[in-house]
Amino acid sequence: MPVGTVYFVGAGPGDIGLITVKGLERLKQADVVLYDRLVNPELLAYTRPNCEKVYCGKLPKHHILRQEQINAELVAKAKEGKTVVRLKGGDPGVFGRVGEEAAELAKHGIPFEIVPGITSGxxxxxxxxxxxxxxxxxxxxxxxxxxxxxxxxxxxxxxxxxxxxxxxxxxxxxxxxxxxxxxxxxxxxxxxxxxxxxxxxxxxxxxxxxxxxxxxxxxxxxxxxxxxxxxxxxxxxxxxxxxxxxKRLFGQQILLASDGTETEFAQTLRAEGADVFEFPKWKLVKKEIAHYVFTNLSSYEQIVFVSSESVHFFFAALRSEKIDVRTIKAELYARTPSAKRALEERGFCVSDGQQKGKTLVVGEEAVENEEWCLTHEVKQEETSQLLWERMKEEADVRTVIFPTVASVHRLLAMSDKAWLKERTILCFDDETKEVARTYGVFARCIEKETLIDYLARER
The missing domain is CATH 3.30.950.10 (Tetrapyrrole methylase, C-terminal domain)
Structure with missing residues (x-):
């Protein structure tokens, strides 16, 4: 088995936008990521679905993994032929102990590369x-x-x-x-x-x-x-x-409940100066599409995509089955802005309004009374609970946002309801608000377009 390569990547000082382009590319290619405490955990969302993540977090007098264990883990994973990223806060060469770890790899003949980062100093x-x-x-x-x-x-x-x-x-x-x-x-x-x-x-x-x-x-x-x-x-x-x-939202620490689909709203909040934690963390697992979907493709009058991921998996399956997209006679609909963009990027016109007739819904979770094409599953990341605990220990989150009904179900399935009841809970529509109340959580409905102004006033 060929030996893998280890990439020492500087994650930057905390703001996830401060990782370098090259560092982010290496992170996306990784089979294994060993990351430190001061790395922003939101960066792990850029890894591949099956990437193994190992927390090496260090506190001044407590170590999750001691240095010799980290060295041994880097060597072992590389010898398995894996692409390994050692993700370090700031710059690996500024008090990051990269010299010790690189020397250990050199001793074992393991190739490595060092990607500089922006140092907090x-x-x-x-x-x-x-x-x-x-x-x-x-x-x-x-x-x-x-x-x-x-x-x-x-x-x-x-x-x-x-x-x-x-x-x-x-x-x-x-x-x-x-x-x-x-x-x-x-x-x-x-x-x-x-x-x-x-x-x-x-x-x-x-x-x-x-x-x-x-x-x-x-x-x-x-x-x-x-x-x-x-x-x-x-x-x-x-x-x-x-x-x-x-900045208008400086000092705000916000938990944006994630339902496993893409969201650009977190970036909007961060651009205004807020700390945004997207939890739970999810990974997407591809599913084999039922054969009847392909044989009946021309019979559907409407096809509804629930997320950008569903668009990607669906058309990847069509390519794999060598099915000409021109056999699709249906009007295409999108339930989320990201799904609409994903369709438009492929050259499709996306219809608005209420769909009628024989409809196929494409996504990751079946809904009763709808004909459903299951493209993938959304599963909770193994590291999600650890990151949740870190957020509660290190941050002072006072606001929780539920953007969708699914985000309510998925967050409340893993979180402490007593903790939530001490926070301001916001959502974007009455349906989401009512679902939150069924869990005993009081939510306030705020229009998405006015949310930033609302948070700025509450600062």
Whole structure:
């Protein structure tokens, strides 16, 4: 069996839009993904349906997989001939231990590739409105790990204090030491400092001070990691260049209940500055289409597609069976905008209004009293429960959105109803609202077109 290749991919600092094009391509090709705690779990939605996902999450004093286990897993999966992605937060080469893992692969003769990512030491300050270099304030810039094997940062403080701007990674616990050492080695006591927690995410938090005051402020605010500590006069630029925190939904953390179909609405919410968690996570499993569908294809007067995925699987089956699409005499309908786009991209005109006559419904779930073409099944991802627990531990979700009736059934089948009852529940139509109430969950109906304005007012 040929040996597989391991790709070390930088996932970026949190905002899923900050992964590189090449990194995303490698992620989509993976048979196995080993991912860290600070990787945005929403990125896993880009993997193939049967991709194996292994959580390697690390907390400061607790490891799901220890480093030697991660090394062994990379070697074992590659020797099985699989394409492996080691998905790391930020950039693999900036405090990502990629050197240790790559050396282990080299020892076993396993090919690998390193795909750089955007590191949080640069991205988090930018999302706080601060460039790390500036012609007037900062000509030099240093990245420093503020934790590791030793209890204190292992740095040359005298040399570091000469830098204009310094970004400390995970430095909150050692903040008093950092400030004392920089002051002792020549930094001014009024040097600006900012702490940026969950940088680039809608839950981003900041705390400003100086080398003299920031440690006490952080203690009083119970400020914690994951955070970047940025030191330097360039921090003062934030007063005029703070852009991200001015977005209409900044600070909103939203659970968008997923029914397994595509949604662009999550991207719309993220573009307004919100953190959006799409749960549960689903995978699509292809089903063999019943033969009678093909033999009766010309007899249908209407064909209704329930999702873009149903369009893809249906026409892929036609190609496989070598059936000419011109045998379709029916009018085509779409129950979702994504299904309509998928049909139009294939050159079909999509009808509006109520369909009549002999109808075939194409999708992933049979409905009583309708002739149904089952193209695929929607199954919950194995990692869904783990990601659900991470969301509850690390985020402060106050709003839950049910876009469809199916999303109500699927989320409430796996979630804690008591947790939901403490949140604001929103939906887009009366039918979805009534279904939620049958589960004992009170939902408020908001028109989709006005939802962002509503959330902005509630911020």
């Amino acid at each position: 640069i991205a988090a300050p930018l999302y706080a409105g601060i460039p790390v270099t500036h012609r007037e304030y900062g000509h030099s810039f240093a990245l420093v790990s503020a934790h590791g094997k030793a209890t204190e940062p292992q740095v040359d403080w005298a040399s570091l204090a000469k830098m204009d701007t310094i970004a400390f990674y995970m430095g909150v616990a050692n903040l008093p030491l950092i400030c004392d050492q920089l002051l002792a080695h020549g930094k001014r006591n009024d040097t600006p400092v900012i702490l940026i927690r969950w940088g680039t995410m809608g839950r981003q938090q900041t705390l400003e001070g100086t080398l003299e005051t920031i440690a006490k402020k952080a203690e009083e605010a119970a400020f914690s990691n994951p955070a970047i500590t940025l030191v330097g006069d360039v921090v003062a630029l934030r007063k005029t260049t703070n852009w991200f925190e001015k």
